Amino acid sequence: MTRSKDVIIIGAGIAGSSCAIELARQGYRTLLLDRQQFPRHKTCGEFMSPETREMLEHLGIHLLEQQKTPSSMDHARITMPDGGEIEAPLPGFAYGISRYELDQQLHQQAHAAGAEILTKVNITSIQQLEDHRYEVEVKQGNERICYQAKAVIGAYGSKKLRGSNSAEGLRDETIYVGVKSHYRGIDIPARVELYFCDGGYVGISPIENDTVNVAALLTLDSVQGSGKSVPEILQAAAKTNSSLAARLTEGETVQGTQVSVAPLQLSNVPEPWSDYPHIGDAMMVIPPLCGDGMSIALRSSILCSRWTDAYLKDEIDYTEWQSEYTLEAKREFAPLLRRARTIQNLAFAKTNRFYPTLVRLFPGLASYVVKATRLSEMK
Numbered sequence: 001m002t003r004s005k006d007v008i009i010i011g012a013g014i015a016g017s018s019c020a021i022e023l024a025r026q027g028y029r030t031l032l033l034d035r036q037q038f039p040r041h042k043t044c045g046e047f048m049s050p051e052t053r054e055m056l057e058h059l060g061i062h063l064l065e066q067q068k069t070p071s072s073m074d075h076a077r078i079t080m081p082d083g084g085e086i087e088a089p090l091p092g093f094a095y096g097i098s099r100y101e102l103d104q105q106l107h108q109q110a111h112a113a114g115a116e117i118l119t120k121v122n123i124t125s126i127q128q129l130e131d132h133r134y135e136v137e138v139k140q141g142n143e144r145i146c147y148q149a150k151a152v153i154g155a156y157g158s159k160k161l162r163g164s165n166s167a168e169g170l171r172d173e174t175i176y177v178g179v180k181s182h183y184r185g186i187d188i189p190a191r192v193e194l195y196f197c198d199g200g201y202v203g204i205s206p207i208e209n210d211t212v213n214v215a216a217l218l219t220l221d222s223v224q225g226s227g228k229s230v231p232e233i234l235q236a237a238a239k240t241n242s243s244l245a246a247r248l249t250e251g252e253t254v255q256g257t258q259v260s261v262a263p264l265q266l267s268n269v270p271e272p273w274s275d276y277p278h279i280g281d282a283m284m285v286i287p288p289l290c291g292d293g294m295s296i297a298l299r300s301s302i303l304c305s306r307w308t309d310a311y312l313k314d315e316i317d318y319t320e321w322q323s324e325y326t327l328e329a330k331r332e333f334a335p336l337l338r339r340a341r342t343i344q345n346l347a348f349a350k351t352n353r354f355y356p357t358l359v360r361l362f363p364g365l366a367s368y369v370v371k372a373t374r375l376s377e378m379k
Contacts, residue, residue, distance in 0.1 A: 015280025016155030022305035071206035185251030
């Protein structure tokens with residue numbers, strides 16, 4: 001038996017959940033699928049820029065009104081391996097909240113909007129039929145279910161589904177590992193801290209409940225031989241930055257919050273479409289040093305939901321759905337990604353030890369770089 005939906009969204013993280021909220025509120029029969037169980041901890045910087053808060057409020061989520069209020073940040077500090085520091089104000093208040101908490105709030109909104117959410121399901125196949133409709137087969141426990149929908153949206157993060165791998169040249173050749181753990185006992189002011197180390201960087205930022213999130217992006221080569229657990233990997237990275245090592249000794253890990261993901265490859269260009277639209281990390285994996293992935297996930301889901309709404313209403317045909325979303329996504333995100341990759345390359349140049357001196361000579365430089373990695377306000 002085949003079940004009918006208007007739209008199926010694959011991946012129930014930030015991008016998928018927010019897209020489901022938008023489309024379900026329009027009255028569409030919306031199905032949100034994920035192979036993981038929620039709530040869960042996820043490898044993420046858990047840093048939300050001012051534009052992230054703006055888009056969450058657009059979705060009806062007001063963070064400061066929640067029972068667990070996020071921490072706030074108004075500046076950033078970057079610490080080089082030799083101890084040199086750069087400080088820069090953030091353009092407005094940023095906030096820190098765990099993905100464990102944020103994903104719950106998004107799912108509550110999606111459910112309230114009328115979306116159906118299925119977790120712990122495996123997608124066995126996605127086929128596009130002759131009339132451009134999609135047939136999605138899933139397995140949940142011992143049950144196999146077949147769905148048909150006019151639209152499918154990919155929000156499954158940086159790991160591509162079978163049959164939709166990135167073409168050559170779309171992703172950076174360098175393989176990264178992402179790790180994350182919450183810590184208690186680290187007394188951090190209202191700022192996000194970034195520590196450069198061999199093979200990558202480690203970010204520390206406050207979240208809710210007097211807890212900090214410690215997240216790292218490190219090359220696969222740099223973590224090999226440093227141990228298998230997340231704390232061991234973080235401690236190994238800290239050996240090349242004494243300030244980071246001292247910071248980590250102030251606190252202790254929160255049991256059950258350790259997560260890792262590999263392999264990760266940063267995007268060279270956005271990938272808005274394969275056989276269906278992509279949003280979030282499925283569309284583009286940006287260097288965490290440059291901007292925040294949460295804002296990109298939210299913005300891409302809002303853009304995609306608008307074009308999907310027009311397609312579902314038959315205001316545009318399938319070809320226009322593909323071309324118009326692809327055009328707007330590239331226009332919105334390609335310039336940001338180019339700036340981000342440039343900053344990423346400069347950050348790891350051999351001359352990076354001179355950057356704190358440059359910032360002292362040109363005080364506005366750090367603020368300019370921070371603003372260059374931000375999305376514009378929503379129109």
